[in-house]
Amino acid sequence: MTEAAVQNTVxxxxxxxxxxxxxxxxxxxxxEPYPSTFKRLHxxxxxxxxxxxxxxxxxxxxxxxxxxxxxxxxxxGMFMDVAGPDGRVQVFCHKSQLDEEQLKLVKNLDLGxxxxxxxxxxxxxxxxxxxxxxxxxxxxxxxxxxxxxxxGLTDVEVRYRQRYLDxxxxxxxxxxxxxxxxxxxxxxHLLVDKGFxxxxxxxxxxxxxxxxxxxxxxxxxxxxQEFYLKIAPELYLKRLVVGGLAExxxxxxxxFRNEGISVRHNPEFTMMELYQAYANYEDMMDLAEEIFVSxxxxxxxxxxxxFGEHLIDFGKPWRRVTMAQLVEEETGIDFLSLDxxxxxxxxxxxxxxxVEKTDTWGKLMLKVFEEKVEEKLIQPTHVMDMPLDVSPLxxxxxxxxxxxxxxxxxxxxxxxxNAFSELTDPIDQRHRFEAQxxxxxxxxxxxxxxxxxxxxxxxxxxxxxxxxxIGIDRxxxxxxxxxxxxxxxxxxxxxxxx
Numbered sequence: 414m415t416e417a418a419v420q421n422t423v424x425x426x427x428x429x430x431x432x433x434x435x436x437x438x439x440x441x442x443x444x445e446p447y448p449s450t451f452k453r454l455h456x457x458x459x460x461x462x463x464x465x466x467x468x469x470x471x472x473x474x475x476x477x478x479x480x481x482x483x484x485x486x487x488x489x490g491m492f493m494d495v496a497g498p499d500g501r502v503q504v505f506c507h508k509s510q511l512d513e514e515q516l517k518l519v520k521n522l523d524l525g526x527x528x529x530x531x532x533x534x535x536x537x538x539x540x541x542x543x544x545x546x547x548x549x550x551x552x553x554x555x556x557x558x559x560x561x562x563x564x565g566l567t568d569v570e571v572r573y574r575q576r577y578l579d580x581x582x583x584x585x586x587x588x589x590x591x592x593x594x595x596x597x598x599x600x601x602h603l604l605v606d607k608g609f610x611x612x613x614x615x616x617x618x619x620x621x622x623x624x625x626x627x628x629x630x631x632x633x634x635x636x637x638q639e640f641y642l643k644i645a646p647e648l649y650l651k652r653l654v655v656g657g658l659a660e661x662x663x664x665x666x667x668x669f670r671n672e673g674i675s676v677r678h679n680p681e682f683t684m685m686e687l688y689q690a691y692a693n694y695e696d697m698m699d700l701a702e703e704i705f706v707s708x709x710x711x712x713x714x715x716x717x718x719x720f721g722e723h724l725i726d727f728g729k730p731w732r733r734v735t736m737a738q739l740v741e742e743e744t745g746i747d748f749l750s751l752d753x754x755x756x757x758x759x760x761x762x763x764x765x766x767x768v769e770k771t772d773t774w775g776k777l778m779l780k781v782f783e784e785k786v787e788e789k790l791i792q793p794t795h796v797m798d799m800p801l802d803v804s805p806l807x808x809x810x811x812x813x814x815x816x817x818x819x820x821x822x823x824x825x826x827x828x829x830x831n832a833f834s835e836l837t838d839p840i841d842q843r844h845r846f847e848a849q850x851x852x853x854x855x856x857x858x859x860x861x862x863x864x865x866x867x868x869x870x871x872x873x874x875x876x877x878x879x880x881x882x883i884g885i886d887r888x889x890x891x892x893x894x895x896x897x898x899x900x901x902x903x904x905x906x907x908x909x910x911x
Contacts, residue, residue: 428558435521436554444518446554451529453480457500460534460542467536477544480529480552482581483522490519495530498587503543504530510547519549525581527553573899573907586900593889593901595712597665600685600704600885609687610659614649614666616642622867623647623806625859626670629680642669646686647806647880648867651835654688654878655870663687665885676897677827680906683885688835692879694818697832698795701822701881702731705793709892720825720894723791731793731822739786739796740778748778749813771855775800775815790823805845805861807833824891832881839871 439446455477467473484501485494493504506519510532522528529550537543560566560582572579572586579586605611619638621628623645631640646664653662665685672678689696705727709716716728741747746760757777758768766780778800790796797820798810807817818834836842846863853860889901899905 454478469540470538472535478531483526506546525555525559609661609663614646629671652870655875660690686882688880690876693834697879697881733795735798773802775802788826795820830883835878837875
């Protein structure tokens with residue numbers, strides 16, 4: 414079956430017609446092709462482990478009951494490979510152990526069918542663990558054929574649109590998504606063990622906030638009110654810290670941003686965001702490193718990952734360096750010595766960076782960093798003390814009011830974490846929001862909006878707090894060496910066909 418035929422799932426499919434005929438024959442035998450349940454008693458992996466000691470040709474009287482999908486079908490079903498999420502086992506169907514009705518059923522099976530098998534374990538003379546079938550039960554008759562065994566499913570468009578088929582055919586896809594689940598579980602347990610309380614914040618926001626991003630909008634009919642899908646949980650999580658629900662809170666949540674799609678961007682994505690009272694951004698650096706290193710050790714069993722041509726080592730000390738220092742190292746421009754927007758603009762132009770009339774000193778330092786430095790940050794690096802102009806929710810730097818106590822973590826030239834010593838001064842926060850509103854009025858659609866309720870919450874008092882967000886999808890991309898975010902999201906957003 415070609416991959417083009419995979420997409421043509423129903424019409425003009427001769428193999429489907431053949432399977433429908435077999436389905437009818439099975440029903441005429443009095444066999445229900447879609448039974449309601451089956452008691453699977455043994456895992457494939459356990460069978461291989463428990464009988465690893467068998468020598469070639471050795472038989473047992475040990476009875477097992479397995480279930481899975483037919484992945485190989487040889488000699489009219491005399492030999493079948495039955496596969497589940499934990500591996501596959503060869504099944505031997507022979508007239509010496511099956512009656513005519515059972516043999517007739519086996520001959521009406523196809524690749525992809527789901528079956529249950531009760532039988533005896535042995536190792537064949539060729540050395541393969543095998544179950545000699547005593548009883549075969551059809552659990553689901555499939556009507557569409559699988560792609561060819563030796564070519565598999567390689568068309569990425571089909572893989573992403575029909576993820577179920579991708580998972581059937583590609584063990585690597587299964588492994589990646591299972592690794593994702595294990596990493597998220599690890600993060601959750603790590604934080605809970607550290608005293609963090611897992612919370613939930615709204616998906617529907619009357620005011621989008623917590624990040625500079627374009628939101629999705631929706632309408633609630635009963636309230637006749639516009640809402641925005643969550644772009645970040647930050648402002649709600651901070652409200653919980655103000656309220657004293659706990660000194661440490663976190664959420665693993667879906668966020669939605671109405672922006673471009675790329676190998677690193679999906680309109681909906683998973684974020685882990687946390688806040689810890691009486692902590693600062695240096696504490697957040699320590700915690701970011703612990704999360705990545707412990708997840709790599711626990712899930713992968715190692716701290717080094719080969720990603721393309723780069724061997725990324727999460728186990729070595731992570732570099733902590735200011736954005737200004739990195740820019741100076743790469744371009745020779747000392748932004749901290751530049752006085753005002755005009756001087757910064759001239760410096761940016763001197764290294765080929767495009768300048769807009771509305772660009773400020775801080776925005777220009779960020780632009781130079783993004784264009785000249787970011788792509789070279791392969792090993793884990795905390796980029797510290799980001800400009801205040803682009804950090805409306807972070808505490809101002811005590812030594813230079815143009816900067817903030819904020820860092821972003823880069824690995825493989827990707828931003829994977831963003832953290833602050835949080836801004837707790839409600840007057841300063843109001844001024845920051847007002848500046849954002851002006852930028853929005855000037856045409857910046859990603860600028861943040863005034864949130865009066867959040868400002869009211871701050872006026873009731875938030876303790877000194879450290880906060881951090883980690884992009885779960887990019888983290889999993891790194892730890893699984895996946896080149897596209899679509900590889901680590903089960904159902905990525907795709908352009909409509911046709």
